[in-house]
Amino acid sequence: MAWLRAPDRSRIDADLTWLAAGGRHLLTWLDADYPALLREAGTAPAALFVDGDASSLWLPQIAVVGARSATAGGLANARSFASHLAAAGLVVTSGLADGVDAAAHAAALDAGRATIAVMGTGPDLVYPRRQAALAERIRGRGALVSEFPPGVPARPDHFPRRNRIIAGLPLGVLVVEAGVQSGSLITARLAGEQGREVFALPGSIHNPLARGCHQLIRQGARLVETADEIVEELAPLARALGDRLRARLAEPLQAATAEPPDGATAAHDAEYVKVLAALGYDPVSLDELASRTGLGVAALSSMLLLLELEGEVSNSGGGRYQRR
Structure with missing residues (x-):
């Protein structure tokens, strides 16, 4: 590649300046601290920029994803499930988007637990900007994660790439509310391909944002009605990951x-x-x-x-x- 033969020194210096600040990390594929489950995913990125607690990426996680324009009921479900899952010891991972993502992150933080936001921008740029305050909270108790270097803005093709990381980090993915064309279905599909558990909440047949969840259930996702069902399913997997963390520590x-x-x-x-x-x-x-x-x-x-x-x-x- 041309950029490897003639690297942009100014970009490298800018990245190093960003990394020099406290609480910022670059985890490469060769680092022992690179998250174990993501490493096993077939499309894992070569490196991750992390702003916050990098060790949280090794903890047992559940991704909670769904529609940006979620209904009031969908947002309530996202908050309730995320709060209970966080209290049970699972780190809530999502994409910092409006709607279900933001509700899940905030609920985990309100429960006094860590949460991980995977970004479609560089780790220093928050998209959408209205989630800047939430991103600051996550930085203080959890981590902002991106495969893109500092300064890289949002682009449409970045978000499917972000979704594969959301699918690869956790033990499972919960889809709260999604239309049939939702990016959350991409995340769920990627999770299933990587051997992760996929859960979906059922909804009204009259709600277009329930149809994506119903489609997932027809395709084999587990229909869940309570957070305890998810905890019970993931407990053995969390234990196995915990054993690996013990060895790492x-x-x-x-x-x-x-x-x-x-x-x-x-x-x-x-x-x-x-x-x-x-x-x-x-x-x-x-x-x-x-x-x-x-x-x-x-x-x-x-x-x-x-x-x-x-x-x-x-x-x-x-x-x-x-x-x-």
Whole structure:
């Protein structure tokens, strides 16, 4: 390629200047921190620009997508499902668009949890601009992610490329409300091709924004009526991803590098014992637990999810946990 033989030095310098600011990262295919599930997708980008907590890309995620011009009922469903899924320990991932995307991001943040926005622009440009305040909230508790370098504006062909990342990062995709020509159906199709779980909410036969969901259900997507159905379906997959995260964190956490013996659980691991001791039997927030243990919020979120799946910990709501 010509640009590799004669790279634009000014563009490279501009990217390096952007990356020099705190909380900004460039994850390449060769980095150990490149998100595991996305790496396995056949069309994963060679690199990701991340503004915010890059470690959140390793946490178990659920993509919540849908129509930009969603109905009031669709927006209410997006908020309700995203809030419950976030409280259950899943990071809500979406595309920062108007409608369902924005409602899902905001609900996760309001629940005190991280959310990931995949962008069709460079990580420094918010599209649509009216979501700038929401993007700032996501940057502070989650991550803005893009395969496009800083300064790249929105273009129509960028959004299908963005959708393949939305489909590749999470364990599954929930389509809340979508027409038959919706980009959300592209995301769902890509997710299915990558072996992800696809969920869809049914709606009125008189609602044109329910027809895309009905089409997905006819094609094999799981019809869901409650967030608990999604959590139950994804729990084993989240546990498996959590095991991979534990292995990834083993060195910085000074955890044992050997595989646990058959029948061992997370609660037997030294770092998990440390978390349980700091947790106690009264509800405590994730931030307070991070202060007590010295562990990062991203690592704690994954560890707590595993402990919850093993029956050692309960989520008391509002981002607070306690021992059973």
